[in-house]
Amino acid sequence: MKIARLVVLGVALAAGGAAMLVVGGGQKQLAPIIQALPAAPQMDTDEVLTAARELPMGTLVAEPDLAWTVWPRSAVGAGMIRKSELPNIVTDLKGSIARASLFAGEPIRREKLVKGPNAGFMSAMLASGSRAVAINIDSSGATSAGGFVLPNDRVDVLRTFRDEDGGKESFATQVLLTNVRVLAIGQNVQEKNGQPVVTGSNATLEVDPRQAETLVLAQRVGQLSLVLRSMLDAAKTETREPEPAETGLTIVRAGVAASAGKR
Numbered sequence: 001m002k003i004a005r006l007v008v009l010g011v012a013l014a015a016g017g018a019a020m021l022v023v024g025g026g027q028k029q030l031a032p033i034i035q036a037l038p039a040a041p042q043m044d045t046d047e048v049l050t051a052a053r054e055l056p057m058g059t060l061v062a063e064p065d066l067a068w069t070v071w072p073r074s075a076v077g078a079g080m081i082r083k084s085e086l087p088n089i090v091t092d093l094k095g096s097i098a099r100a101s102l103f104a105g106e107p108i109r110r111e112k113l114v115k116g117p118n119a120g121f122m123s124a125m126l127a128s129g130s131r132a133v134a135i136n137i138d139s140s141g142a143t144s145a146g147g148f149v150l151p152n153d154r155v156d157v158l159r160t161f162r163d164e165d166g167g168k169e170s171f172a173t174q175v176l177l178t179n180v181r182v183l184a185i186g187q188n189v190q191e192k193n194g195q196p197v198v199t200g201s202n203a204t205l206e207v208d209p210r211q212a213e214t215l216v217l218a219q220r221v222g223q224l225s226l227v228l229r230s231m232l233d234a235a236k237t238e239t240r241e242p243e244p245a246e247t248g249l250t251i252v253r254a255g256v257a258a259s260a261g262k263r
Contacts, residue, residue, distance in 0.1 A: 044073045047083035048107050049090070055102040057125070061113065066090050069105065079109045097124040122204070125183055131212045132183055134202045135224045145228035149203070153182045154229040157205070157215065161222030176218055179229060181206040 052067040059065070068083050076082060081089055093108070096115040102108070114124040122132055135157075149155060156178045163172040184204040203226060207215065218224060 045070050046073045046076055047071065048076060049081040049083070049086075050108060051102040051104055051106050054104050055098045057098055057101045059098045061093060061096045061098060063090055063094050066093065066108065071107075077107075079111070080107045081110070099124050122183065126206060129208065130206050131209055132204050133207055133212045133215050134204045135215055135219055136201065137185075137203050137224070137226065145226060149182060149185060149226050149228050151182055151184050154179050154231075154233060155182055155205075156180070156227040156229060158225045158227055159218045159222045160225065176214055176224075177207065177211055179233065180211075182226070 047068040048071040050067055050069045052065050055061065055065060071080075093113060093115065096113040098112060099114055100112050102112065126132055145155075157176045157180055159174045159176050161172055161174070163170050182203060183206050186201060205215070215224070
């Protein structure tokens, strides 16, 4: 038995040695071929300015909030800030206000930051030519889709007022504006900590100057309500006032609604 084991061991050692010789010889033969192969091409990159951490809307941006990130040059889109073009931009952007929420690692675009000696938070959120108007709403959510209207939602604004028809008191509902952006509910300008419902005693809306006049006047003569629109309608940009010739009144008598022309 001992002799048989020694024979097996000897055969194994001989086979291993032969394999090493074969591999070594193969490597020597392949070495010139490997050296002749062209080097792998290096990716052409640039450095792009990104958010170093999550920046909620309204954040006062500091230098540690911004970082340069290596980015494939072919994937650098229009509006991205390149270090090769603006190496000192971080110092210039210090003290800016975030007009929209930014995720960690998201490329910084100039339109999402605003800076100036008089750049207040709410004014920074407004688009050029827009106005911010606050209207009173029911704090329980009765006039704001049950309290489910959040900042950045789109709403229609309705006015409910007393109407007289034949000497009998009745109520009328009129659509004032459609697809209006909500800037804030109370003092809340964004959803925080996953909170699904935000309520307050007023809502701040983004409108143009003419619509602002309409809202201020309508609030003096009736109750304003917000009707929540679908997210699928957010791309629609119409924010109109009803034309005088349109039928926009709903008369409610004894719980029965009926349409009536404007007067």
